[in-house]
Amino acid sequence: MKQFCLNLPTPRSDRTKQSKTFNFAYAARSLSSLVLALLIFASLGYLIWRGAAAMEYRWQWYRIEPFFFRSVDDEIIWGPLIKGLIQTLKLAGTAGVFAIIIGLFTAFARLSNSISGRIISTCYLESIRNTPLLVQLFLFYFVLAPIFGIDRFWAGVLCLAFYEGSFAAEIIRSGILGVDRGQFESADAIGLSVLNKYKDIIIPQSLPLILPPLTGLIISLIKHSAIVSVIAVAELTTAGLNLIADTFMAFEVWFLVAGIYLALTVTLSFGISIFEWSLKSRGN
Amino acid sequence: MEDQTKEPLVSISGLSKWYEDFNALHDINLTVSMGEKLVICGPSGSGKSTLIRCINQLEAHQKGTIFVDGLEVRPEMKNLESIRRDIGMVFQNFNLFPHKTILENLMLGPIRNRGLSFKDAEALAMQYLEKVQIAEQANKYPAQLSGGQQQRVAIARALCMTPKIMLFDEPTSALDPEMIAGVLDVMVQLADEGMTMICVTHEMGFARKIADRIVFMDEGEIIEIATPEVFFSAPESERAKLFLSQVLGH
Ligand SMILES: Nc1ncnc2c1ncn2[C@@H]1O[C@H](COP(=O)(O)OP(=O)(O)OP(=O)(O)O)[C@@H](O)[C@H]1O
Ligand SMILES: [Mg+2]
Secondary structure, X not given: OHHHHOOOOOOHHHOOOOOOOOOHHHHHHHHHHHXXXXXXXXXXXXHHHHHHHHOOOOOOHHHOHHHHXXXXXXXXXXXXXXXXXXXXXXXHHHHHHHHHHHHHHHHHHHHOOOHHHHHHHHHHHHHHHOOOHHHHHHHHHHHHHHHXXXXXXXXXXXHHHHHHHHHXXXXXXXXXXXXXXXXXXXXXXXXXXXHHHHHHHHHHHHHHHHHHHHHHHHHHHHHHHHHHHHHOXXXXXXXXXXXXXXXXXXXXXXXXXXXXXXXXXHHHHHHHHHHHHHHHHHHO | OOOOOOOEEEEEEEEEEEEOOEEEXXXXXXXXXXXXXXXXXXXXXXXXXXXXXXXXOOOOOOEEEEEEOOEEOOOOOOOHHHHHOOEEEEOOOOXXXXXXXXXXXXXXXXXXXXXXXXXXXXXXXXXXXXXXXXXXXXXXXXXXXXXXXXXXXHHHHHHOOOOOEEEEEOOOOOOOHHHHHHHHHHHHHHHHOOOEEEEEOOOHHHHHHHOOEEEXXXXXEEEEEEOHHHHHHOOOOHHHHHHHHHHHOO
């Protein structure tokens, strides 16, 4: 057989397609991993249930519906968890927008030739990164808020925005530096203004580099937003705390709160990966 | 041939440039008159790229003066963009914008810098694409074109700004041999139309064909300037002789 096909190149159209036959060994391995994972989850669940039973904890899952909504006279009234979720979305959404704006300004200040811009941005980055978030929150709430007359919601928003903005700045800066130097040069050579150079040439090409880590940043922003419950901003975690105070159903409520955060972040990363995929398939 | 009293389009005097401590250009004096074709050659690292990149200030110089069309080009100047619009540049690696189609690559400059409408810019772009014989690829992306085609697009993109002078930095060095002729043809055509050109190139046949003068550089200095006839048959300096024997002889 071998000697017949020595020097003959196979024409493209004659080459076999990528093999799509059923791979038995691979399927068996996947299946056994799946079973193992299920076993581990099941035993974890059993341990929690056993532990709770030993404490004589009374699970009351049947009482959770009003945490989400009640219907009175055919009208739906949202419960505390949904209201908290909406507040969390508002908080994280607003803080996210501000974080990206702060990040953009800081990134460009660091990339610029302006000495004052570089000094200010470096001081900002170092002080935010090297102090605890909780302390920053107290500074915003107990010191800056009374001075500038802002309420607790905006104190929380600004604190989160400045915190995450410092990370956004580095993500944006490295995305811009990741664009080939020749692109800057040819944009300059045809005489584009600085604004047009970034808008038309540099930012579109750095977006694929910036978006994945920026998604991670928005997700950690959502998680970090829970911290503003310590200054009693009425968001999801605060709603959870209040519910437990009222109903003593700590286990159920914390499971629910965690589940809601999880659902939120998973949905978000799924949405962004679809967006990235559409970017990629468009720009080939 | 032509009268030499004509106002020079580019005039460089006493130009020196350092990269940190490294002296890349030393006391360069050079004038290029309207319609003149200059070929710059010299060994690798001799400062050819640095010299032409100073003309449109992709590199800032530290000493000396550069005038383009009567205006001094300085590193810290405000309206650098408007001077750059009169200077077309073609790079070794094409540097097309990969996220834009060929047509969009060409239209960007005229729309953004000269305020042309979409329609006018499109017509202008198509006119130059036809000139470099790429019109049928107008709606493709740069990555879908061969190197030679990309370089011709890059030339057309520079021409769309109707520059007064064109700078070429080894435009054929990154190309497969069979692609080179097509790009050189376009450049010869451009020269025949009277475009002022400064080309850094190792294509000596091309240089012989179009150059009014050849500038030979080594170690950041201009060693000699001569007509192609003189330069190729009887170069003055030893360094030019050595260089020519390396480039021409095999
Ligand atoms: N950005 C830079 N930083 C430091 N040194 C540089 C930089 N660019 C160029 N040089 C140095 O300056 C000298 C001249 O470089 P240039 O690119 O102008 O040479 P060239 O004549 O174009 O060479 P080639 O034929 O290899 O392109 C080289 O020694 C190079 O190492
Ligand atoms: Mg070079």
